[in-house]
Amino acid sequence: MDKQIAGPITGRCQCGAVSYSCSSEPFVSAHCHCLDCRAQSGTGHGSQMLVPKEAVTITGDTTAYARPADSGKTVERHFCPTCGTWVFSTSAEGAMVGLTASSLDDIELFRPQAVVYTRSRPSWDHTADEGLHEFEAMPDAEAAARVHAS
Amino acid sequence: MEKPITGSCLCGGVTYECTAEQVVGGHCHCVDCRKTGSAGHASHMGVPRAAFTLTGKTSVYSAPTDSGNTVSRHFCPTCGASVYSTNSAMEDLVFLQASCLDDPEVFTPGVVVYTKSRPSWDRVGEGLPSFEGMPDMQAVIEDS
Numbered sequence: 104m105d106k107q108i109a110g111p112i113t114g115r116c117q118c119g120a121v122s123y124s125c126s127s128e129p130f131v132s133a134h135c136h137c138l139d140c141r142a143q144s145g146t147g148h149g150s151q152m153l154v155p156k157e158a159v160t161i162t163g164d165t166t167a168y169a170r171p172a173d174s175g176k177t178v179e180r181h182f183c184p185t186c187g188t189w190v191f192s193t194s195a196e197g198a199m200v201g202l203t204a205s206s207l208d209d210i211e212l213f214r215p216q217a218v219v220y221t222r223s224r225p226s227w228d229h230t231a232d233e234g235l236h237e238f239e240a241m242p243d244a245e246a247a248a249r250v251h252a253s
Numbered sequence: 254m255e256k257p258i259t260g261s262c263l264c265g266g267v268t269y270e271c272t273a274e275q276v277v278g279g280h281c282h283c284v285d286c287r288k289t290g291s292a293g294h295a296s297h298m299g300v301p302r303a304a305f306t307l308t309g310k311t312s313v314y315s316a317p318t319d320s321g322n323t324v325s326r327h328f329c330p331t332c333g334a335s336v337y338s339t340n341s342a343m344e345d346l347v348f349l350q351a352s353c354l355d356d357p358e359v360f361t362p363g364v365v366v367y368t369k370s371r372p373s374w375d376r377v378g379e380g381l382p383s384f385e386g387m388p389d390m391q392a393v394i395e396d397s
Contacts, residue, residue: 117285117288118314143263143291143333143352144291145287145291145292145295145350146290146295146352146377148292151291166331168263168333170263170264180263182328187328189290189291204293204372205288205290205291206288211372213293225358227357227360227362230294230374230377231374232374
């Protein structure tokens with residue numbers, strides 16, 4: 104990738120009780136307007152950076168809320184039980200962890216490449232620069248690979 | 254108004270109803286607002302507290318703002334969704350998170366605040382009146 108990040112990616116919740124460190128570059132970063140991401144987003148979309156599970160170390164206890172996604176996979180959303188910050192999401196079947204952009208210590212490390220679930224985008228929520236990959240729902244693996252390479 | 258404003262958290266354990274129109278609406282890029290959600294800003298809809306009815310139990314996290322006021326953020330202890338907040342400087346209002354509205358189209362943003370901490374990739378609310386920090390909210394309400 105041409106987006107080398109120096110040093111680990113770190114982040115934390117609002118109160119600081121939950122923090123993380125990630126030793127890998129992100130696989131892909133995107134905004135998601137699906138109803139589940141939106142409900143926990145504070146706005147009209149969630150913003151997440153997907154990184155390999157094995158590269159992430161979490162410190163502190165989170166509460167997880169698990170719910171099936173469109174894909175059939177169960178997505179676990181982990182938040183700090185003290186301040187409520189959604190810190191990351193994951194699934195038992197998947198190899199990735201989604202770090203929320205808002206929890207990053209340096210939010211500029213988040214470099215969005217795609218917008219997904221545009222079919223449920225609120226009319227007032229146009230966050231991203233034009234030119235990002237857009238998908239009405241979740242892209243398939245082939246499309247995700249194109250986004251990754253972009 | 255035709256029908257009340259309604260909303261719920263992700264799991265449905267917390268719901269609300271509001272029988273009055275929006276007083277003020279906007280996007281905020283301050284770090285604390287960002288962290289209640291997951292993106293580069295949070296979107297708030299100020300409504301009269303007297304018209305707001307909550308069902309279910311929330312957890313509350315209160316923290317001082319840089320203006321010296323206290324913002325209390327209410328979230329669902331089961332699913333973590335941030336449902337609403339209150340601000341000690343504006344006791345007559347509650348701020349519904351646009352994310353939990355049953356119909357997000359009832360939210361009308363009119364202002365963007367704390368642009369000094371806006372991420373470079375977040376262009377929400379372009380063209381709306383913008384403020385580097387927190388403006389005089391009374392003036393914003395009168396203009397909206």
